[in-house]
Amino acid sequence: MRKIVLFITLLLSVFGASQRDFTLYKRHGSPDSPTLLVFGGIHGNEPGGYFAPALLVQHYRIEKGSLWIAPNLNFESILRFRRGYFGDMNRKFATIKPNDPDKKTVERIKKLILDPKVDLILNLHDGHGFYRNEWKNAIFNPRAWGQACIIDQKSIGNTRFGNLDELAQRVSMRLNHKLFKNHHIFNVKNTETKMKDEQMRLSLTYFAITHGKPAMAIETSKNITDVAMKVLYQLRAIEAFMDEMGIKYSRDFDLNLATIKKLLKVYGSVVxxxxxxxxxxxxxxxxxxIPLSRQNNRLTRADHPLAALKQNGNHYDLMIGPNKITTLYPAYIPAKTVLPNVRVEADGKQKTLKVPGRFTFQKRFAVHAPEGIRVNVIGFAKKGVRNENNIEIHAAKLLPKYAMDQENRLFRVEFYEGKFFRGMIIAEKAKE
Ligand SMILES: [Zn+2]
Known part of the structure; x- marks a missing residue:
């Protein structure tokens, strides 16, 4: 029996894989027009193209106009750091097979492109090498893609922001005022898709422009290895496009390399x-x-737009994009509706806490859950006590090795009713 289950699981992991849905975030100002639509992560191995829009989601406010952000188009490939786990998604916009795992995603993208509210579309990438008009060598040449605004043609008629070449030239010029290295200079690459580029006729931007929607790609370079630097270039480009369109925005950080490096390491939490x-x-x-279900475990909340829960054999990985942050080993426990809230008493002060949630204490705490609920403080053991409901817990009695974090300050408090799991909170020992 066990072997059969294993075999079926294996089959599912090979053939049953499917594309994860991408998330769309809409940020409005007043008035809410015009609208810039930013697509990130169509290629999963191009981190500049998805960590930049993740920061847009988390740290930008729009005061005038609108910014729509889909940071993780090809989410399954992002988690695997693959260009396209189901093939190149950016070659599926002319035709797509009915059984293609990307089909639903590509259709959602097309619908967004055609939304009458959308005025300009940017598709973010990290391309090979550094684009130059003339051949210099294998890295700097006309066939490279890096550090360029990519347009399919000079303009599309009769539409606002249809002057693609002029727009791209002005944005590139602005980017070139401030480069980390001279060879990072941005150029405009016109693929002249209609006449010359058969492959690009299958792409997202070509679908857009052939449907009357101004669109282009921004490519930073795979040959720039510092992700923060690529993210900075991408954000400067997107800001320049917003300026060109008259979209007013503010951000809660200074646009410099050190700050971006820091922000890229802030993950927040997940539920x-x-x-x-x-x-x-x-x-x-x-x-x-970790009290998980036997199946259908999923994130119901995440602070970071690239957070994901990924099953991996007998355990689960919590990911931020392609980076594994932690691994969860499950204790399979059936769950009942989560408790709405519990009372906690921290250093003598009482408060009501939503479940799941967290609270801080200095020296001691007690959790008061409803009658019939068993409370299990992970890392606390007292002889003869099976239920820690209403029991005073002293910081010194918590075993550091059971903490959730590297500083040994976060402790799980779990709630059970009979054999059912009913949620958890986190007791956080304050920093000394
Ligand atoms: Zn790409």
Whole structure:
């Protein structure tokens, strides 16, 4: 029996894989027009193309006009750091097979492109080499894609922002005022798709422009290895396009390399199945005995747009894009509706806490769950006590090795009713 189950699981992992849905974030100002639509992550091995829009989602406010952001088009490939796990998604916009795992995604993208509210579309990439008009060598040449605004043709008639070449030239010029290295200079690459580029006729931007929608690609370079630097170039390009369109925005950070490096390492937290809270910043590499379901475990909330839960054999990886942040080893426990809230008493102060949630304490705490609920403080053991409901827990009695994080300050408090899991909260020991 066991072998059969294993075999079926194996089959599913090879043939049953399917594309994950991408997320669309809409940011409006007043008035809410014009609208820039930014697509990231159509190629999963081009991190500049998805970490930049992730920062747009988290740190930008739109005051005038609208910014729509889909940072993770090809989410399954992003998690695997593959160009296209189901083939190149950017070659599926002319025709697509009915059984293609990307079909639903490509159709959603097309619908967004055709939305009458959308005025200009940017598709973000990290391309090979550095684009130059003339051949210099294998890295700097007309066939390279890096550090360029890519247009399919000079303009499309009768539409606002249809002057693609002029727009791209002005944005490139602006980018070129501030480069980390001289060879990072941006150029405009016109693929003259209609006449010359058969492959690009299958692409997202060509679908857009043949349907009367101004669109282009921004490519940073795969030959720039610092992701933060690529993200910075992408953000500067997107800001320049917003300026060109008259979209007014603000951001809650300074646009420089050091800050972006820092922001790229902030992951926030996730909620799984509506009942488990996992803070990702500083989390241990492995978390054990996590009360998961036998199937359909999923994130129900995530602070980071590229957060994902990925099954991997007998465990689950929590990912931020292609980066594994922690691994969860499950204790399969059936779940019942999550408790709405519990009372906690931290250092003598009482408050009501939503489940799942977290609270801070200095020296001691007690959790007061409803009658009939068993409370399990992971890392606390007292002889003869099986239910830690209403029991005072002293910081010194918590075993550091059971903490969730590298600083040993976060402790899980889990709720059970009979054999059912009913949610958890996190007790956070304050920094000394
Ligand atoms: Zn690409």
């Amino acid at each position: 799984i199945n509506g009942n488990i809270l996992i803070p990702l910043d500083g989390v241990d590499k492995i978390l054990r005995n």
